[in-house]
Amino acid sequence: MLSMKGISIKDIAKQAGVSPTTVSFVLNGKAKEKRISEQVSKKIQKIASRLKYKPNQLARGLRTGKTKTIGLIVEDIANNFFASLAKVMEDEADKHGYKVLYGSTEDNTEKAKGLLEVLKYRQVDAYIVTPTKNLDKEIEQLKATSKPVVLMDRYFPHVSSHYVVVDNYQGAYNVTSHLANQGYKKIAIVTITSDQIQMKDRLEGFTAALKDHHLPFNKSLVKKIPFELEREAFNTEIKKFLTSIKGLDAVFFATNYLGIYGIESIRSLGWEIGPQIGVVSFDDHDLFRLHSPSITCVAQPITEIGKNIVEVLMQELNHPSASPQQIVLEPSLIIRASSDPGKK
Amino acid sequence: MLSMKGISIKDIAKQAGVSPTTVSFVLNGKAKEKRISEQVSKKIQKIASRLKYKPNQLARGLRTGKTKTIGLIVEDIANNFFASLAKVMEDEADKHGYKVLYGSTEDNTEKAKGLLEVLKYRQVDAYIVTPTKNLDKEIEQLKATSKPVVLMDRYFPHVSSHYVVVDNYQGAYNVTSHLANQGYKKIAIVTITSDQIQMKDRLEGFTAALKDHHLPFNKSLVKKIPFELEREAFNTEIKKFLTSIKGLDAVFFATNYLGIYGIESIRSLGWEIGPQIGVVSFDDHDLFRLHSPSITCVAQPITEIGKNIVEVLMQELNHPSASPQQIVLEPSLIIRASSDPGKK
DNA sequence: ACGCTGGGCTAAATCGATATAGCATTTGTT
DNA sequence: AACAAATGCTATATCGATTTAGCCCAGCGT
DSSP, rough: OSSOHHHHHHHHHHHSSSSHHHHHHHTTTTTTTTOHHHEEEHHHHHHHHHOOOOOOHHHHHHHSOOOOEEEEEEEEETHHHHHHHHHHHHHHHHHHHHEEEEEEEOOOHHHHHHHHHHHHHHSSSSSEEEEOOTTTHHHHHHHTTTEEEEESOOOHHHHHOEHHHHHHHHHHHHHHHHHHHHHHHHHEEEESSSSSSHHHHHHHHHHHHHHHHTTTOGGGGEEOOOOTTTTHHHHHHHHHHHTTSSSOEEEESSSSHHHHHHHHHHHHHHHOOOBBBBBEEEOHHHHHHSSSSOOEEEEOOOHHHHHHHHHHHHHHHSOOOSSSSSSEEOOOOOGGGGGTTTTO | OOOOOOOOOOHHHHHHTSHHHHHHHTTTOTTTTTOOOHHHHHHHHHHHHTTTTTOOOHHHHHHHSSOOOEEEEEEEETSHHHHHHHHHHHHHHHHHOOOEEEEOTTTTHHHHHHHHHHHHHHOOEEEEEEOOTTOOOHHHHHTTTTTEEEEOOOOTSSSSEEEEEEOOHHHHHHHHHHHHHTTOOSSSEEEEOSSSHHHHHHHHHHHHHHHHTOOOOOOOGGEEEEETTOOHHHEEEEHHHTSSSOOOEEEEEEEEHHHHHHHHHHHHHHHHHHTTTTEEEOOHHHHHHHSSSSOOEEEHHHHHHHHHHHHHHHHHHOOOOSOOOEEOOOOEEOOOOOTTTTTT
C-alpha cells in the first residue's frame, strides 16, 4: 500500500536522479530561466505526472508566504443573497487556484474581529469582507499588511479601500418612485438599526424619492429594527409599526429578510398586499417571485458582483494598484404585482 | 511600525531569555510534563499574551500534519438547506478551533473528485461530504488515509462509513400517507434522476404509502428530472408531466428546489393548489411557509443534523472508533394548507 | 569523593517546499 | 594555450513550529 504521506518533491528527485532544487525549478516553470536541459525537464514532468505529484500547500505556504486561500467574511451564509454570492465567488476563485475559508458575522463586530484574527493567523492571501459597524480600524490595519482586502455590500466612506457594492441610493430611489408613480400616497420604510452606508443610502434614496414626488415624510414613517432579533420579535415590531400609521398604503422593506418578515406580518394582519398595501423589498428571492401576489423588488446583480469582487482581488494580488478600485453596480427594479393598487 | 510578519515563537524565546523549545512546551500545555519551572512558565505565558502570539498554522501543520481545517463538500451552497447546514457546522467547528474549507459539487462527480483532490493536498484534517453518484471509490480511498470522513444527506449502502442523514423513507411515507388521509386519490411524485440512496428512499417511502393506502401506483406517476437542467427546463418538464396524468389530484416534490419549481409550474398552469391539486415537498423553506396557500412539507432538523455531523467528526478526530457512527434523524411533517382539499 | 537520580532546560532534526549562492564542466575567444 | 563566459545543476539555508535526545547541575546516598 502507498504510504500515507503524499508524494514529495524528494521522491521525484530520487526517481529522476536529480536534486530537489532542480525538480522545484522545473515544476514551477523556471526550467528555461534556470537553464535546466529539455531532457531533464521533460523527465521530471513525466515522473511528476505519473506520481500525480501535488505540492504540499503548507510547506509551500510557509516558505513563500502565499497560501492560495481567500478569507471570506459575510453577514450570514444562510441568507440567500450571501450564499449565492459565496457560490459565485468560490467558483471564480477556483479558476485562479484559490480556495475560500469563510465565516459569518451575524452583523456582530466582535464576531467579525474574531474571524479576521483567525483568518490572519491562517495566513490567507486576501480578504473579502462584509464589514460590520466599527470594523474600520481593523480594515485599515489589514491594509497595512499589504494583503488585498475587498469590501462587499458596504464600505466605510472615510476609509480608502477597494469595494464592490450596488448603488443602494439609486435602487431605493427607483423602487420608491415606482410606488409613487403607481399612486401610493403614504409610504413607509422598514430597515435595520444600522448606520452603515448601505442602509443609510437606501434610507436616503427612499426619502429623496418621497420628496421629489411631493409625498409626506417624517420620522414616524421610518422603522429601524435591530438585526439580532428573533423572527417572532421582528414580526411583532413590524406589525406594531404598520398599524401605527394612519392612512399607510405602501411599505418598503430594506433587505430581503425584512421583506420576508414583512410579508409574514402583513399577512397575519389580514391586509391584502397590492390593493390595500403596496409592498416592495430590496433584494430578490424565490419567495418574492412566487408569492401571491408576487413582490416587487430591487434585485442586486449577484453574478456580476461576485465576479467583480474576485477580479479586483486577483488584480490586486498580481499587481497591487496605488489607488483603490471602487465598483458600484446598478441594481435592477423588478416590477411585480405587490406594487399594483389596481390589481383585482 | 511592527514588522509585517507576525510574532513567532523565537520572539517570545528571545524576550523570555529561553529557548524556543521551552516556549513551545509551555504554550502547548506541556510545562509540567517537560518539567519547566513555574517561574519560567508564567513568564512565557505573560509575554505570549502581551505580544498576542498566535502560532503560525502553516508551520504547525507542516510539522504535526494537523491543520485544524475541515473540508466541507455540499451539493450547492446556494441552496437554502445546505447553506443553513453549513452555517451550523461552521459554528460548531469553530467551537473546537476548526475552520471550514468548502465547495459545491452541483451533484457532478467530476467536480466532487476535484474538490476532494484539492482538499487532500490542502491537508484538511477531516471531511464532511455530500457524495455524488459514483463517489464511493474515492470515499473508500479517503477512509484509508485515516482522516475522518462523515457523509451527509446521503451515503453508500455498500460502503461502511460514518454518516448523518434523515429517515428519508419515513419522511416520504408520512407525507404521502398524509395526502392519502386528506382524501387525495391519485398522487404523483417529481424527483431527481438519481440512484442515490436518499432519493431512492424517498421514492420507496412514497410507493409504500400508496400501497398501504390502496392507492394506484405505476411508473407514469413518477417523474425523474436531471439535476443539471435550467429553471425553464425544469418548469417545462414538470408541466408536461403533471398535465399528462388523467385525474391527478396531488403531487409530492422530492426536494426543496423541485418544490419551488413545482409551485411555479402549477401556478403557470393556473391550477389551484390545495383544492384542485394537493402539493407537498421534501425540506422546508421560507417560500413554503409563506406561500398562499402555504405548502405542506417534510422538514429536516437542520441544527440537529449539523451538530451531529460535527460531533461525530470531533469524536473521530480525538479517538477514532472501530465501527462507523451512522445516525439517522427523524424529519418532521409540517402540515399546511396545500394539502387540504377542503380549503375554501 | 564518587556515582546516581532527577530537575530544568536546550540543540538539533524535522516537516516539504523555495530561493540563494555557487560549483563543475563545456564552449567560445583571441 | 589561456582565460572568460555560458551551461547545467546542486548544496544549503530558510519559513515557524514540534519533537527527540540529551546536556548540565544540584542533591543524595554510601
